[in-house]
Amino acid sequence: MDKDKCTGCGVCAEACPIRYEVQLPPEEEAKARSAYAQATDEAVVAEIIDLYRDEPGNLLPILLDINSHFRWLPRPALEHLSQELQTPLSEILRVASFYNAFSLVPRGQHIINVCLGTGCFVKGSPRILAELERKLGVKHGETTEDMLFTLEVVRCIGCCALAPAMRVGDDTFGRLTPGQVGKIIDSYTKTANL
Ligand code: FES
Numbered sequence: 001m002d003k004d005k006c007t008g009c010g011v012c013a014e015a016c017p018i019r020y021e022v023q024l025p026p027e028e029e030a031k032a033r034s035a036y037a038q039a040t041d042e043a044v045v046a047e048i049i050d051l052y053r054d055e056p057g058n059l060l061p062i063l064l065d066i067n068s069h070f071r072w073l074p075r076p077a078l079e080h081l082s083q084e085l086q087t088p089l090s091e092i093l094r095v096a097s098f099y100n101a102f103s104l105v106p107r108g109q110h111i112i113n114v115c116l117g118t119g120c121f122v123k124g125s126p127r128i129l130a131e132l133e134r135k136l137g138v139k140h141g142e143t144t145e146d147m148l149f150t151l152e153v154v155r156c157i158g159c160c161a162l163a164p165a166m167r168v169g170d171d172t173f174g175r176l177t178p179g180q181v182g183k184i185i186d187s188y189t190k191t192a193n194l
Contacts, residue, residue, distance in 0.1 A: 028105060029075070044069055045077045049084050059085065063096055071111070072103040108143045108150035110188050113167040117156035124177075125164035129153065131178040132166075135185050148189065 048065045052058035062081060067073050073096050082089040096102045114129045129140060132151055136144050143150040159165050162174020173184060 119160035120164040123163040131181040
């Protein structure tokens with residue numbers, strides 16, 4: 001898939017020959033379910049569904065809004081959606097697991113994207129990543145125990161002139177050195193919404 005050309009129309013997901021249902025390991029499943037506060041979260045999901053209820057092709061926008069609200073797609077929310085849209089859960093999971101924009105496991109309050117694109121790589125972004133992994137105590141693709149940070153790697157965030165670069169949520173940091181990483185992370189820890 002060419003991410004730059006993706007319009008989110010869903011046609012490629014329809015045509016994808018791979019059919020499977022995503023199943024988390026039992027302990028991950030229990031953790032994911034407990035992160036979903038039943039009554040209030042259900043009300044949020046119901047509101048999102050109502051926004052798009054009568055629109056054709058509403059699955060993707062609903063999933064995007066749910067993912068944006070929770071920062072991931074809780075399984076109970078998808079079960080709720082399955083009932084409301086009268087769409088099999090396996091179909092919803094197939095779409096949800098097809099796009100990188102969606103996560104089926106809880107993600108941290110701040111998503112850190114470290115660029116490992118060529119421009120950043122040659123300017124030392126692997127050392128930035130190593131320092132982040134050391135500081136946060138997680139590997140890329142993982143979330144810190146306190147659910148504050150999820151560390152991810154990406155290929156180019158569109159500011160190659162600032163290489164090496166990373167993004168924390170909507171904030172971009174460029175011309176980074178490993179020595180700056182700790183202070184940046186601390187600034188988010190101090191203002192954390194715990
Ligand atoms: S390669 Fe890192 S921002 Fe483009």
